[in-house]
Amino acid sequence: MRIGLGQFDAVVGDLEGNAERMREIYGQAVEKKVDLLVFPELAVCSYPPEDLLLKKHFLDDNRKVVEKLATNCTDATIVVGFADHYRGKTYNAAGVLRNGRLANVYRKGLLPNEGVFDEPRYFEPGNKPMVITLDDLNIAITICRDIWDIEWLAKFLKNAGQIDTLLNISASPFHLGKIRTREDIVSDCATRLKCPVGYCNLVGGQDELIFDGRSMFTDAAGKIVAMARAFEDDLLIADITKKNKTVHIEPQPNSSGADIGLLEEAYLALVLGTKDYVRKNGFSKVLIGLSGGIDSAITAAIAVAALGAENVTGITMPSKFNSAETISDAERCAKNLGIKFMTIPIGSVLEQFNGSLEKVDGWNSKGLAYENLQARIRGTILMSLSNQFDALVLTTGNKSEIAVGYTTLYGDTAGGFAVIKDVFKTMVYKLAKYINEINSREIIPKSVIDRVPTAELRPNQKDSDSLPEYDLLDKILKGYVEEDKSAQQLIDEGLPKEAVSRVIRMVDRNEYKRRQSPPGVKITPKAFGRDRRLPITNRYNHSNGLK
């Protein structure tokens, strides 16, 4: 029997569009003589549909689309994820479409509720395994988390009889290196159940989440015999046969995508996330404030890779505090990328603004408020152009500065999508070099990479005036933000006490800024966003009782 795993980039809520795309893939699969075609978890409505799932009319519409798909696709058996509303309850389900109808429904047993997941908010857990028989093969169907607790799964399937193949449909969000964990999970599942596994994962960017595809087949010994492309649609095919009770799997030749490293993963995730957010929200063009610094330079490079140079405009907005070097670096960067470039100096507006504010007793033209004012004038210019030309503004802040609030709310945080919001500054440098490498030429000028980081909002300003060096800062942030460690733990690991306490205070105090910042691509195990839900009003002191 020939099985196809049809991973594709579904759009949340686009029931008809997703079905249409599945019909296309079905057409290709039938041409390739696929008998059983598998689509990802919740492929009909895409993942996560969030509170759309609370709307009865949405659930009804999603079922109609599944039923129509069944009548359209009669030359193969289809397994497809959808939201199943049954007797007043909703399930995260896999429909088996056979002979023109929705023949069986499997309901997900394990519902994740940590990190970015909220499934128990919407779904009831299912409690019955589903094994379908096709061509003498007993095929168990599972959904995503079901296979992540192998003890639970073994128990769940214990009385389900002989299983010759296990299918898992997933919408497993990406983070750097997660593919290794996923490979282990799928492989362990095969070893434990002693059968080949077909694992079909979603593709695409949905708000902050990225789904990276890389569907796979393993043999019964847990060896991965084929893997679909990363971050792209793909149809991965294998033949499964049973002889003398032994199940054999044979993937189609050359069906594995190339293995990729962490930096490439990060880059491709950022590109896909940007492309999908912009396009799926109805935009084609983007605007970026190009400061001449490294953050905006790599943001622009990612935007060009995502949308094409013709859809990206860089705008430099110099003040008297910007050096001639940074201004010319901004322009060089735009030239290297082949994007449209504009210069709109902010001096005269800044002066006028400052003049109005100087009439207020106590206004200080040299303080932090004045620095922020410059950032807000730039944000306002970008948003004005955005409104006028229907182009989305991409913000350029990195995870390190967003963590400690080294940003101006409604200034450099103003925009629709924050491309590198989950990229630490230390990784920004690596990505800059990587971008130059893959282009085999200088995209990000060397002077941009080498410059001491500065916001240029006052004379001779350096980031290190206000923050620890980025190497240290990123270590503290990784421990505190991503690993939930206490100040004491970080200090015990050898990090300096004063910096640890200060950084933790800064992170906590700036929750309000993050709450009002645009979404952006999650690439780490814990991004700021639905991953990490902390109150703004919060007096907890993490440095309480430090030794």
Place this chain on the structure above:
Amino acid sequence: MRIGLGQFDAVVGDLEGNAERMREIYGQAVEKKVDLLVFPELAVCSYPPEDLLLKKHFLDDNRKVVEKLATNCTDATIVVGFADHYRGKTYNAAGVLRNGRLANVYRKGLLPNEGVFDEPRYFEPGNKPMVITLDDLNIAITICRDIWDIEWLAKFLKNAGQIDTLLNISASPFHLGKIRTREDIVSDCATRLKCPVGYCNLVGGQDELIFDGRSMFTDAAGKIVAMARAFEDDLLIADITKKNKTVHIEPQPNSSGADIGLLEEAYLALVLGTKDYVRKNGFSKVLIGLSGGIDSAITAAIAVAALGAENVTGITMPSKFNSAETISDAERCAKNLGIKFMTIPIGSVLEQFNGSLEKVDGWNSKGLAYENLQARIRGTILMSLSNQFDALVLTTGNKSEIAVGYTTLYGDTAGGFAVIKDVFKTMVYKLAKYINEINSREIIPKSVIDRVPTAELRPNQKDSDSLPEYDLLDKILKGYVEEDKSAQQLIDEGLPKEAVSRVIRMVDRNEYKRRQSPPGVKITPKAFGRDRRLPITNRYNHSNGLK
């Protein structure tokens, strides 16, 4: 036996501060000869602590505070909510403090996961009832949701023996009129279990949530015999005695707060929410852009009630599009409230800005971008003053305009707290009149209440140029946003098809603006915020297949 319900305004994360407040209340209770003193759900860390609960050091600290409280408070038995970390799992728990130690721990059985709640993200459900015996009375302890499913509760307590009194510690978020439901729940619980109930609820504003107190006692017949004050700290006391197997409850005289109507509820909730957000986040002063319109007028009135006139500054920022009437209304309103008032005209900055933007091909000085520019200049002025003077900006948008995106991102949405974000425009008018009534004089000028709503961003602009009349708009929004109804349902209820489809599209399309807007007080059953979680990227068409 004398029972005290000690409702108080706890601060999330402020373990020591909350414990200190409980020691004060304990002191008062001991003076009044209370034998058993009850504090709200999670009183030690306040509610909801969100992802603080994922931090081991936070859980450890919270337990230490409970244990210390036990050693401090030995002259009464205490029931207090805390987060109980036990064998690697965390429970939403009630600690019973007796004889100087944490003697018993009850673990909440039912964990809410809908609306604003995420409890299963953090907590395991408990599965053992807890009945303690004090003075011959068997007292069952429950936590919040446990009593909201009476069938579950009856089963849960079935083998727990004779129950003479039931206690429930809660952190039940407020919305308009919810007290009636809560009364029914508590009363049903008493009737079903045939015993008096003591219900102790949290007080205070926490980010978007308000806890309104109104702790209560019922007798065994379900009659509410005493209710604590709304939106304020209070200590509600009753004596419970058992004679010949009959349990009798006798509240202290004059212990019931006054019953209040819906408008008063809304007003008090907005005042408390504003006060607590500002104060708990370390601010004392606020700034408000006073346009001369009704939204900013009632926001200022609420701020004055919350923080005192001396802490509120109104700033009017007129352009050539503002009529002389609105400018003078802004000033009159400030004068009525006795707040500081400043005028910062935006004309010259607007001209300078527009001059810079006119150099860009295609810039239109009469279009929507130019309208938004005015709002953003105002936002920038307010934020500059906020930075300079360490005063929080209160935004003034109402629920109707936020729903349909009739706002400028980083313009009128710029600020720390959105006081009336969950107040429909039709209710804004009622509140304005109510504010004048309770002050027995004109605070909001009649001309402000009577003026046709306008944003004054272009000549002769009226809200009704872009939006349906507010009466109709609010009806559609209530059905679509708060009740999750489909377009078809709303049309079937008699609302006009074109307006329904248009409004639903506007609501969906503006999710991105709401995501970047400040938090504000929730007063309806479904506010924009953690209550309603919809994707930004969302192609679902609610008007699909309209008849």
